[in-house]
Amino acid sequence: MSDLAIQARRLTRYFGAKRVVYDLNLSVPRGSIFGFLGRNGSGKTTTLRMILGLLSPSWGESLVLGHDSRCLSPAIRARIGYLAEGHPVHGWMRVKDAQAYQSRFYPRWNDELFQSVLAFFRVDPNTRARNMSRGERAGLCLAMTLAPEPDLLILDDPAIGLDPVARRSLLESMVYATRKADRTIIFSSHLLADIERMADHIAVLDYSILRAQCSLETFRSCVQQFVLTFDGSPPRLPPMRGLIQSISRGSQLRLMLVNVSQDIRTTMQGLGAMRIDEVPISLEDAFVSYLGGTLESDRPTPSPELALSAGGLS
Amino acid sequence: MIGIFTRELRENLKWALLVFAALLVMIVRDLREPEPMILFQLAQHYTLWMAPIAGILLGVVQLVFETRPDNWSFVVHRPVSRGRIFAAKCAAGLLLLYAALTLPCLVAGIWASRPGNLGVPYQGRMMLPMLADVLNAGSYYFAGMVLTLRRARWFGTRLLPAGLALASSFLITMFIAQFWLSVLVILCVQLIGALAAWGVFASNGASDDSWITRLALGAIIYPGALAVGIGLLGFSQAFISGGRWQYYQVDRHGDAVVVTQTIEHGERGWSFTDPAGNPLRQYEGMDLDDPANRDQFVSFNGHLVDPRSIPWPLDLMYTNAGYRFPNPGLEALRGGALPGVRLRFLAIYDIPQHLIELFDPVSRVQIGAIGPDGFSPAPTLPDRRFDGIPLNLSVQPRSRVLAFESIVYRLELDQRRVLPVFVAVADDPVFSAVEVGQGTNAKILVATHARLHVLSVDGQSSYSVPWEQDPNSCNFDVAQLPSNHHLLVRAFTNPGIAPPRTRMFEYSADGALVRRSDLPRLGSLGSSKKVESMAFGAIFPVAARMICPAWILDDLFDLRMEEFQMSFALVLWISAALCATATVLIGIRCGFGLWKTLGWSVLNLLLGPAGLVVMLGVNDWPSREKCAHCHRMRFVGRRDCPRCGAALAPAPRDGREIFEPADAFSSDEALQAVG
Numbered sequence: 001m002s003d004l005a006i007q008a009r010r011l012t013r014y015f016g017a018k019r020v021v022y023d024l025n026l027s028v029p030r031g032s033i034f035g036f037l038g039r040n041g042s043g044k045t046t047t048l049r050m051i052l053g054l055l056s057p058s059w060g061e062s063l064v065l066g067h068d069s070r071c072l073s074p075a076i077r078a079r080i081g082y083l084a085e086g087h088p089v090h091g092w093m094r095v096k097d098a099q100a101y102q103s104r105f106y107p108r109w110n111d112e113l114f115q116s117v118l119a120f121f122r123v124d125p126n127t128r129a130r131n132m133s134r135g136e137r138a139g140l141c142l143a144m145t146l147a148p149e150p151d152l153l154i155l156d157d158p159a160i161g162l163d164p165v166a167r168r169s170l171l172e173s174m175v176y177a178t179r180k181a182d183r184t185i186i187f188s189s190h191l192l193a194d195i196e197r198m199a200d201h202i203a204v205l206d207y208s209i210l211r212a213q214c215s216l217e218t219f220r221s222c223v224q225q226f227v228l229t230f231d232g233s234p235p236r237l238p239p240m241r242g243l244i245q246s247i248s249r250g251s252q253l254r255l256m257l258v259n260v261s262q263d264i265r266t267t268m269q270g271l272g273a274m275r276i277d278e279v280p281i282s283l284e285d286a287f288v289s290y291l292g293g294t295l296e297s298d299r300p301t302p303s304p305e306l307a308l309s310a311g312g313l314s
Numbered sequence: 315m316i317g318i319f320t321r322e323l324r325e326n327l328k329w330a331l332l333v334f335a336a337l338l339v340m341i342v343r344d345l346r347e348p349e350p351m352i353l354f355q356l357a358q359h360y361t362l363w364m365a366p367i368a369g370i371l372l373g374v375v376q377l378v379f380e381t382r383p384d385n386w387s388f389v390v391h392r393p394v395s396r397g398r399i400f401a402a403k404c405a406a407g408l409l410l411l412y413a414a415l416t417l418p419c420l421v422a423g424i425w426a427s428r429p430g431n432l433g434v435p436y437q438g439r440m441m442l443p444m445l446a447d448v449l450n451a452g453s454y455y456f457a458g459m460v461l462t463l464r465r466a467r468w469f470g471t472r473l474l475p476a477g478l479a480l481a482s483s484f485l486i487t488m489f490i491a492q493f494w495l496s497v498l499v500i501l502c503v504q505l506i507g508a509l510a511a512w513g514v515f516a517s518n519g520a521s522d523d524s525w526i527t528r529l530a531l532g533a534i535i536y537p538g539a540l541a542v543g544i545g546l547l548g549f550s551q552a553f554i555s556g557g558r559w560q561y562y563q564v565d566r567h568g569d570a571v572v573v574t575q576t577i578e579h580g581e582r583g584w585s586f587t588d589p590a591g592n593p594l595r596q597y598e599g600m601d602l603d604d605p606a607n608r609d610q611f612v613s614f615n616g617h618l619v620d621p622r623s624i625p626w627p628l629d630l631m632y633t634n635a636g637y638r639f640p641n642p643g644l645e646a647l648r649g650g651a652l653p654g655v656r657l658r659f660l661a662i663y664d665i666p667q668h669l670i671e672l673f674d675p676v677s678r679v680q681i682g683a684i685g686p687d688g689f690s691p692a693p694t695l696p697d698r699r700f701d702g703i704p705l706n707l708s709v710q711p712r713s714r715v716l717a718f719e720s721i722v723y724r725l726e727l728d729q730r731r732v733l734p735v736f737v738a739v740a741d742d743p744v745f746s747a748v749e750v751g752q753g754t755n756a757k758i759l760v761a762t763h764a765r766l767h768v769l770s771v772d773g774q775s776s777y778s779v780p781w782e783q784d785p786n787s788c789n790f791d792v793a794q795l796p797s798n799h800h801l802l803v804r805a806f807t808n809p810g811i812a813p814p815r816t817r818m819f820e821y822s823a824d825g826a827l828v829r830r831s832d833l834p835r836l837g838s839l840g841s842s843k844k845v846e847s848m849a850f851g852a853i854f855p856v857a858a859r860m861i862c863p864a865w866i867l868d869d870l871f872d873l874r875m876e877e878f879q880m881s882f883a884l885v886l887w888i889s890a891a892l893c894a895t896a897t898v899l900i901g902i903r904c905g906f907g908l909w910k911t912l913g914w915s916v917l918n919l920l921l922g923p924a925g926l927v928v929m930l931g932v933n934d935w936p937s938r939e940k941c942a943h944c945h946r947m948r949f950v951g952r953r954d955c956p957r958c959g960a961a962l963a964p965a966p967r968d969g970r971e972i973f974e975p976a977d978a979f980s981s982d983e984a985l986q987a988v989g
Contacts, residue, residue, distance in 0.1 A: 012962065014950040017937030023965040054387045056520070058951045059962070078393035088388040090379070092325060104317040105392045156384075204972075209965045212972035222972045241969035258970045290970065 004063075005030045005152050005184035006051055011060035013046050020046045022208040024060070028186055028201070035199030035216075036188035039291055042205040044188040045085055048156050052082055065152055078106055081150030085157045087141040091130030095123055095140060099147075106148035117143035117173050121166075135166030142173055155187035159194055167191075171198055192284040206291055216283070223286035224260050228253040228273035240267055245289045256281075256289040315394065315402045322376065322406030329375050330410035333368040337361070338418040345425055350434040350660060350673075351640050353426055356419075357443030358638075365415055366483065369451035370476070372411045373458020376403060377515070381463060386518045396516050403515075404508065411455055415448040433678035434644055434662050435671060442493045443638045446486050449500045453479035456507030457534065463511075464531075465519040471931045475510065475531070477538020478503055489627040491636030506530045520934075532928040539924035539931075543853035544871070551846065558839035563611040564804075566796045568820045570833055571597070571611070589834060614791035614804060616713075618761040620745035621706060623786050625810045628869060632789075633706060641665075645707045649714050650727030653752065661727050663707065663716070668699035670716075672730070682730075686723070689730035706746050714771075715758055717747035722760050724771060735773030736760045745785065750801070751794040757801070759792055761785060768801060768825065777825025787811050799823065809865050814876075843874045844881060851875075851885035857920035859886060893926050894919040900929070904936050905949050905956060 006028040013021045021043040028034045038044045049055040051062050053069040062069040067076050089098060095118065103109040118125070121139025129137060138158065145153065155174070159167040171194060174185065189195055195202060195216070202219055204212040212219060223244075228234065234253035237246060242264060245256035253273070257264060268276055281289075340360050349355060380386040390396050419441065427436045460475040482503040486496040513527025514520075563571045571594060576583045586597035600607055621633040635641045647661040647670065659672040659681055670684040682689055685696025705717040715735075716723045722736040722744060735758055738744045746761040749771070757776065760767040763785060768776040783790075783805040791804040801821040807814050813835075820829040850873055864875040864882075875882045897918040901911030918925040938947040943960035954961055 010962075014937065017939065017950060019939075019950070023962065049383070049387065052387070052391060054383075054391065054518070056517075056523075059953045074393040074395055077391060080391070082387065082391045084384040084387045084391075086382075086384045088382070088385040090321070090325065101317055101321055105394060206970075211970050214972050214974040218974050219972055244970060258972065 003030050004028060005032075006062065006064055006186065008047075008051060008062035009060060011047065011050055011062055012058045013043075013050060013055065014058045019208050021050070021057075021205075024205075024210045026062075026203060026210065026213065028184060030184050031182045032184055032201045033199050034184070034186040035195035035202040036186060036205070037190065037192075037195060037202055037287065037291075038188070038205035039190055039207075043208045044205055045156050047205065048154055048186070048188060052080065052154065078108075078148065079151040081145040081148060081153045083141055083145040083153075083155040083158050085160060087134070087137045087158075089129045089137060089141055089144070092128060094128050095125040098129065098140060098144060099125075102144045103147070108149045110147050110149050113149070114143045114147035116176075117146055120173050120176075121169055133166075134161050135163065135169070138162055138166060138170055139173070142170060146173070151183060153183060153185045153187075155185065157188050157190075159189060159191060167194065174198065192287050196283050204287075204290065211290075220283055220286060222259055223281065223290055224257050225279045225281040225285075225289075226255045226257065226268065227275075227277045227279050228255065228268065228271060229275040229277075230271075230273055234273075235271055237271075238267060240264055245292065254279075256286075258290065315398050318394070318399055318402035319406050322403050323410065326372065326376055326407065326410055329371060330414040333364070333371065333411075333414040334417055337364050337368075337415060338421065340364075341418050341422050345422060348426075348432065350432060350646065350662070351440075351644070352432070353422060353440035354443055354638065354640055356422055357447055361415065361419065361444045361447035362483075362487065365447040365451035366454045366479065368411060368415055369454025369479070370458040370461075372407050373455040373460075373511075374462045376407045377459050377462040380515070380518070383518055397512075400512055400515050404511075407455060408452055411451055412448060415451055416445075419444040419448060429680075430678050433660060433673050433675065434646075435664050435667070435680075437643045437666070439493075439637060439643050440640075446493060446496045446500070446637070449497060450479070450482055450486060450503075453482045453500060453503045453507055456504060456511045459511040460507070460514050460531070460534065463514045463519045466931070471535060471539075471927060474535045474538030474542070474927070474931065475507075477536065477541050478506060478534040480541060481537040487638060489630065491630055493637040496637070506533050510534050528932045532932045535928050535931045536921065536924055539927035540853070540855070543924060544850075547846075547849055547853065550849075557842055560836040560839060562816070562833055562836070564614075564793075564802065564818070565611055566609075567798075568612075568795050568800065568802055568818070568829060570818065570831060572836065573602070574839070575602075589831075609796070612793045612795060612802065614793040614802075616748040616750045616759065616792040617706075617789065618746040618748060618759065618766075618785075618792060619706060619789035620761075620763075620785060622745075624789070624808055627866070628809050641707065642703065645704065647707075647716070647725060647727065649749075650725040651714070652728070655728045657727055663704055665703060667695075668701070669696060670700075670727070670732070672727075684727070684730055684732060686732065686734070705744065713747075713749050715747045715749050717744050717760070719743035719745075722747045722758070724758065724773065733773065735769055735771075736767060738762055748792065750792050751799070755794060755799050757794070759801075761790070766803070768821075776823070777821075779821060779825050779827070782819050782827070782830065783817060795820070800828065809869060810863055812876075814865075837877065844878050847873045847875050847878045847882050848885045851882040852889045853923055854886060854889075855920060855922040855924065856886060856890045890919045890922060893922055896926060897929065900926075904933060905952070906933075 004027045006026065008024055008026040011021055011024040024047060036044050036048070046055065050057045051064055051069055053072045056070070064072065065076060065079060093101065099114060103111070117139060121136055123132070123136045123139050127136070129140060132140065142158065145155070159170055162170060175198065187198070199216060201215055202212065203210060230251045230253065232251060234248050234251065242258045242260065243255060244258055247254040255268070337360060341356055344352060344356060344359070380389055390399060423441050426432045426440065454476065457476040457479045461472055464472065464475065466472040482499060485499055490496045490499065509527050509530035513524060513531055558574060558576050560572055560574050563573050565571055570589050572587045572589055574585045582603065584600060584602050586594045586600070588594060600610070619632060621629050624632050630636055642665050644665065645663045647663055650661050651657055660675050662671050662673065664671050672681040672684065673679065674681055680692045682691040683695055685698050686700055687696060687698045690696045700718065701720060702718045705719070714725045716725055716732060720738050720743065721734055723732040724735045725732055742762045742764045744760055744762050747759065749756060749758050751757050756771050758769040758771060760769065765778050765780050767778045770776060787808055788805045789808060793802045794800070795802055800823070803819045803821070805817045805819070815835070816833040818831045818833065819827060822828050850871065864879070867873055867875050894915045897915040898911055901914060906914065914929050918929060921928070936949045936951055939950050940946070941948040941955040941958060941960060942963040944955060944958035946957045948955040948957065
């Protein structure tokens with residue numbers, strides 16, 4: 001048995017002329033909690049749907065639990081819990097109807113787990129899904145996804161639209177559920193706090209291209225911030241590989257860099273700065289800088305704020 | 315599967331109840347003041363259109379949740395195959411649909427079967443038209459599913475999948491006389507619809523890879539595209555405000571008159587000539603809309619026709635026989651007494667019972683029955699029954715004549731009896747009979763295959779003449795001339811017999827043929843019919859032209875394709891060639907490959923512009939981008955560039971990549987094993 005829960009090779013998907021996922025290679029270790037990061041429209045949902053065999057890739061292939069995604073049998077699907085984006089559920093169903101309906105399909109249905117997740121979200125079993133708040137609905141969906149005790153749990157932006165309290169509840173439920181079994185969880189989000197709290201591995205999608213796949217610590221250590229202090233105005237920057245952001249304020253030049261090599265350090269030192277300080281950076285800042293920078297000419301124009309902050313690059 | 319089935323039932327029950335309640339209210343409202351043939355009318359008035367609406371409604375509401383990809387994922391990502399999910403959905407949907415439509419019809423059927431309710435004998439076949447409509451609702455149900463989930467634009471081809479169901483409705487209501495054949499057509503259409511619906515459901519509306527579901531999708535789109543073309547053509551005719559037409563009338567002396575009718579700016583005018591084209595001054599300025607001029611021309615109110623000689627599908631229009639009509643089950647006898655004598659009962663010819671049955675119109679209870687030997691009050695039945703099936707009653711509903719192949723009776727229903735007036739010889743059976751003229755001049759005309767027999771109303775033979783035209787290839791209008799009471803017979807060649815011609819024969823009181831005239835075929839005036847026929851050629855498929863005779867199209871669409879054969883054929887083939895050329899160009903643009911392009915080109919040469927719509931409907935329009943290697947355009951959905959053969963370039967690296975070796979993709983072998 002492979003020690004990877006998900007493997008994807010050269011997954012590519014176009015919608016019309018729009019390239020949504022491009023040449024994506026991914027491997028998710030069994031038992032990991034895998035955060036799938038990216039901005040809105042970066043291709044997270046499309047990737048997950050291709051991995052689950054719910055969408056055909058333009059080309060490329062993937063394996064889930066060692067089986068080809070294109071033809072997952074019902075038995076394999078029983079081992080995969082999937083919480084789709086937007087918490088879909090039949091609105092007319094009461095909680096107990098949803099439980100009765102869903103439990104029919106899964107031989108390993110854990111009713112105790114279902115009830116405990118519902119209790120965590122304080123969901124009344126007699127409420128109809130359409131009358132629930134977003135948090136309650138998310139709780140119901142999560143309960144329905146967790147109760148079959150899947151080996152692989154795929155959660156597509158599970159915290160979308162939730163207030164901080166509900167989001168915290170959702171994440172705690174996930175932790176509660178995962179730590180009880182050797183279960184792989186892959187969940188997508190664009191909220192760093194969620195990822196930081198939950199994930200041990202991350203993958204970062206940037207406009208259809210996978211840019212990073214590593215542990216959280218590695219990501220944090222690879223993105224570094226330097227402040228260069230000059231005697232006067234900072235000079236014009238030479239091309240630097242790995243530079244994702246530069247902000248010039250007075251005599252200071254703040255540089256955000258990825259994979260800082262000795263060459264880059266030499267280049268920095270060659271700028272004639274009086275001082276070069278490495279400044280600690282939060283994961284959120286690292287992530288925003290990582291995805292906010294624009295380096296390729298064919299990439300869509302970033303938002304005005306990011307354009308301003310990345311002005312030093314051009 | 316049971317879970318999905320019950321959920322679907324629960325989820326869509328409200329829509330089924332809505333359909334049930336609406337249909338029940340309409341039916342019960344009509345049952346309060348019933349006509350004798352109400353069960354046929356209920357089909358015509360309600361189920362014919364309610365069933366399609368209900369089918370589309372159920373199909374749409376059942377899949378509207380799945381139109382969002384996330385919801386669809388929620389529905390299909392479970393340990394059940396998509397096929398079983400779809401089957402459970404359809405089983406629940408069809409059960410609800412058929413129950414909602416059948417139960418109100420059953421209420422009507424049970425009501426009608428109770429004595430004293432209907433006013434005519436209840437026959438099980440009276441339920442068949444409603445049953446056929448209800449069954450056909452399933453065709454619309456699958457069409458509704460496809461048009462809900464298939465990815466298409468509303469102003470493009472989204473609604474076209476309803477085309478096959480629509481074609482099925484037309485077939486079973488207008489062109490098919492047998493119920494079993496209608497059921498067969500409906501089942502075939504539903505099978506195709508179900509395959510197409512499965513294709514779009516399994517792929518969440520995308521073009522499915524399976525050729526059979528794509529073929530089914532094409533098959534349900536094609537009639538829709540063709541119908542849109544014909545509809546647009548008809549719509550364009552609505553803007554033509556004027557025109558000129560010619561037709562024949564016969565004056566009181568039996569002379570043919572060519573009437574040219576003109577409509578210009580809403581004003582109607584007529585001019586009159588003889589068949590040679592010489593103006594007839596006596597009719598100059600005559601207004602044919604004026605009731606005072608009604609008697610200027612002979613009215614042919616008797617028809618002699620052998621329906622078996624009329625080819626399908628026009629035989630149904632001539633005879634009004636089939637499972638959607640009372641005939642061949644029951645036929646009302648409206649002309650069973652002398653003019654001015656009012657019958658105090660309703661007379662019905664009961665075809666299975668071979669009897670005329672009389673019903674009280676108030677109590678709707680049977681009074682008795684009339685057989686060849688006379689009347690028997692209910693509940694007794696006459697000892698002797700009529701022999702065989704009555705001939706073309708529906709063509710002459712007010713005739714006092716009841717004809718069978720071996721014998722013809724004159725009806726005297728006010729006296730509660732029938733009188734035999736003609737007995738056919740064994741080798742020359744009757745095919746039609748009718749009464750013409752009024753009062754003392756009234757005659758009974760009996761048409762056998764060899765001769766036309768003219769009788770007085772009491773059955774005395776006046777004369778008998780051989781046919782001047784073969785009755786197996788002609789149908790006849792008959793009239794009595796007001797001026798001299800001569801018999802005028804106008805013979806038309808049956809549809810499909812070339813060349814079409816019209817002849818008139820005038821017989822004197824002693825049976826002498828006093829005049830025989832050929833009426834030359836009148837050509838179309840102006841260019842509108844020619845343009846119409848040519849425009850029809852532009853949208854009509856070559857394949858259909860090969861199997862469908864021009865006279866059917868002329869009759870169905872009021873065209874002149876036989877007259878403008880060359881123009882029609884020219885436009886037809888130019889259009890087909892353009893379609894094939896466009897297909898080749900589209901095939902190259904879409905990178906179809908040689909055989910696929912060739913196949914579609916031949917198909918669209920045969921299927922015409924509607925085939926082109928189908929091709930665009932079942933194939934994705936591929937986008938292109940610049941190849942990173944040769945910088946020429948390549949298809950985005952393909953791995954290799956068709957120009958340079960280079961594989962898709964790997965994702966570009968910009969120095970930001972963070973990949974840990976431990977997580978790097980390393981199981982190529984496993985993937986290759988699967989691939």
